[in-house]
Amino acid sequence: MAGAPLHKQERSFIPFGVKLLVSYILLIVIPIFIFGYIANSIMVDSIRTQTKTAIKGTLQQIQDNMMYKIDDTTRLSDLLYFDSKLSKQLMHYEEGWVSYEATTNLLMPKFWQTIESTNRNVWLTIYFSNETLPEIYYDTSNIDPLRIKGRFFDVMHLKRIEHKEWYADFPKEKFGETMEWKQVEDDAKYGRISLLRRIVDTTDPTKLKEIGFVRISTYLNDIFQSVDYHKIGGDSTLVITNENGHLLYSSGSAVQSEDEFRNEASSGSHLTIDQTLPGLGWKLTALIPSSVFEEDRKKVDRLTIIICLLCGIVISFVAAFVSRTFSRRVLKVVSVLQSFRQGDFHRRIQYSGNDEFTTIAASLNELGKKTQSLIEEVYVTNLKKKEAELEVLQAQINPHFLYNTLSSISRLAKFGEVDKQHQMVMNLAKFYRLTLNEGQTIIPIAKEIEQVKAYMDIQQIKYAERVEVVYEIDPSILPYSAVKLILQPFIENALEHAWRGDRIQIRIVGGWQDDAMIFFHIIDNGSGMPQSTIDGIFNETAAAERSGYGIRNVHERIQLYYGKEYGVAIESEPGEGTCVQVMIPAQIHPIANSES
DSSP: OTTOOOOOOOOOOOOHHHHHHHHHHHHSHHHHHHHHHHHHHHHHHHHHHHHHHHHHHHHHHHHHHHHHHHHHHHHHHHHHHTOHHHHHHHTOOOOTHHHHHHIIIIIHHHHHHHHHTSSSOOEEEEEESOTTSOOBOOOOTTSOHHHHHSSEEEEEEGGGTTTOHHHHTOOOOOTTTOOEEEOOTTTTTTTEEEEEEEEEOTTOTTTOOEEEEEEEEEEHHHHTTTOOGGGTOTTOEEEEEOTTSOEEEEESSSOSSHHHHHHHHHHSSEEEEEEEOTTTOOEEEEEEETHHHHHHHHHHHHHHHHHHHHHHHHHHHHHHHHHTSOHHHHHHHHHHHHHHHTTOOOOOOOOOSSSHHHHHHHHHHHHHHHHHHHHHHHHHHHHHHHHHHHHHHHHHHHHHHHHHHHHHHHHHHHTTOHHHHHHHHHHHHHHHHHHHGGGOSEEEHHHHHHHHHHHHHHHHHHHGGGEEEEEEEOGGGTTBEEESSSSHHHHHHHHHHOOOSSOEEEEEEEEEETTTEEEEEEEEOSOOOOHHHHHHHHHTOGGGHHHHHHHHHHHHHHHHHHOTTOEEEEEEETTTEEEEEEEEEOOBOHHHHHHO
8 A cells, every 4th residue: 555654574584503514614624633633642652652651661660670680790899898807908918927827817708708698700809008918810811701610719919900091090989989890800801790899997997998899790691681672572672882872782783882782872763761770870761663553553544533433424414403592592501690790790691683692792791790789899898898907906006016116216315316316217117117017907918028128137237236136037938918017016025025134136037838828937035924814915905905906907907908818927925036927828919910
């Protein structure tokens, strides 16, 4: 009909289910590949880690077996080194029958007993400086006596090795510690290694006079019998190198010389695991070919591909199902409502479009905004009330201290000590500049300590060397915050009431307790006080009213700002001094936080 008003056409929108389905289809490939890559990397790293752990366990067992034999050889040398009877006999210089009898009845049985105390083949050689004792040795030229005789010993004079380089380079003696594993003489030729050690006069450990030298030789394949590459498997190689990096022993076909070992270790084709033998400087190295891991990696790759394909199929079905519902929007609404119930009114929902959820989101956002505004208004009111109470308590401290300081300045003026009077006035100005702190109630602990030091500067003008103050402050607590003037009242209280004689020492300690709290201790060696006085301070009895108001003031200010679990505690015994403990929470100061 002409002239009739037209109805306003409503905006149409793409259904949410369609948009969700399209999004899933477009984005499904990327998450699957990311997941597959991460999973593959984690599993490969896990296999490597497990393999390394297993190999390290095997290396530890090998090391334990080696250290047992090394310690066994060291034990043999200890039997000689710490035998005071043997050292006395070696220093007994008398020729003839006495020398022969000592060798036959004491020295030879001792040496036989030493080598017989182990079931391993060892060659014991003892060199001594006492040339009145006869030599007993085998001719070992061009033969390996250890292979022929098994366990035996030689006794020789020390002059036979005085020109040897290995003897001249032997390190300086440390009692009970100095020894060295080294291939000397023909050790390298016959695959042996020797433990070298002095024999010293144990009757005087301060001088450690050398009276002999011990060499205990054994085969490398005996010490390193447990070094077997078959324990690791595959084409792995086990190598022992000394403290200078030279090859001592190897097990496996990949390394036959020192140059081959260095080439294999630096080629990158092997996984290298090192383990240092304690006390020797030797290193046990395992070279594992990278091919050991390749087969496992391929299995992981195949498994990853299969899992990704299955995940893609499953997620596609889930996407189709979820896209037909509005569950995601419902869950968002429920999540915001739950946040409101828990007191978090900052949560907001942002919907675009023209549907029912847009209206719900706008209503919830407005509700959260108004509720949060009311809460902040109440919070600000309570905060101002707390700050007013803190200012009242703070105001109680300053007049008392000012009165005492002005009295001291007056006495200095009366006695004509102008320089001290001037210095005290300047320190008083510095103290109040720090105390006022632009009206801030909460200050960094660093400034609180600075206030204390300014106060003590004033007091040490007054008392001079009669007052000693010690600061033990952990530097890590300085950026944290505290209510101001929580230490000075206790120091002032000690200087006013705790004197015992004409001197007093005060320690100021600050540090951490349980990582979440900061403590301060103000400790004096003064007269102390009974428990009844301490109880009266916190109960505000008349007996403690004058001496305890400053302590109560700090205690109340801390509890007002931080809560009842913090505050002041006092331990004291008459005649033993007093320890005041102040506990506050660890809260970083905003200024320190912004600077960091």
